Amino acid sequence: MSLYQHPLPTDGELEILQILWEKGPVTVRQVNEEMNLLRPVGYTTTLKLLQIMDSKGLVSRNSTQKVHVYAAALPPDQTRKALLDRFLETTFQGAAGEMVLQLLGGHRTTEDELSRIRQMLEDQDNQNGQ
Amino acid sequence: MSLYQHPLPTDGELEILQILWEKGPVTVRQVNEEMNLLRPVGYTTTLKLLQIMDSKGLVSRNSTQKVHVYAAALPPDQTRKALLDRFLETTFQGAAGEMVLQLLGGHRTTEDELSRIRQMLEDQDNQNGQ
């Protein structure tokens, strides 16, 4: 049950969300096993975090079955966008262009990604009226 | 004096770095006054944070004068890039293109920024050999 709307996830909560987004609705044990592929985490640690996330409305819980099954409450795009906006503010003081330049300066992007970005730029141009 | 090399700044530390980057070398009092333009912060709070940042090597301190003068140890680009890389990993699992799309989808960028981004894209194209 959710107490408030949709606070941004903490780092630990985000780690779990990434698993939920990739694997779909899963049990605590499955989440914990995924976690342990990366680093050692106790079962009850994972459980507790999922319970907290449920109380925050970050995940939904299906309790009709024997074991509870958790799923992310929001799609990845929406959550990542919200995190991105905060990061852009705190780290780049809102200068989106600066951030893109820093990013592209150091990362190889795929052809597909590049053309989608170009399309996005054209759309921006059109909206800007040149 | 610095104990280790260059850990990433915390959010509170970053807030101070932004001031140091903008104002150049300044005293604790000056930093604290800038902070108080945004929200109430005790003088010793700012002082303590600067001392911690000094011990981490995030700032340098000039103690030859009556009052200490602090300056950022690293340029903004380098620090922001490091923070960006971590954020890209934790939030977008390294998918830089996805992140740019999310970003441009919701932010108005200036013409100047757009053309610099286009130039950056061309450079990427050339490196990719198409």
Added chain:
DNA sequence: ACGCAACTACGAATGATTTCGTATTTTAAG
């Protein structure tokens, strides 16, 4: 040289997040 005002040092309280231990509940097997 004295005293005040400003500054530095630093321990410790607070707050947020993560981690875990233990108790309780549930379910499936025998």
Added chain:
DNA sequence: CTTAAAATACGAAATCATTCGTAGTTGCGT
């Protein structure tokens, strides 16, 4: 129905970051 294994609930310790109070230092003006 009984029991064991697995799951859930939850208090509380551990960790990390932030904030502040207090004590001690410095140096300028008189």
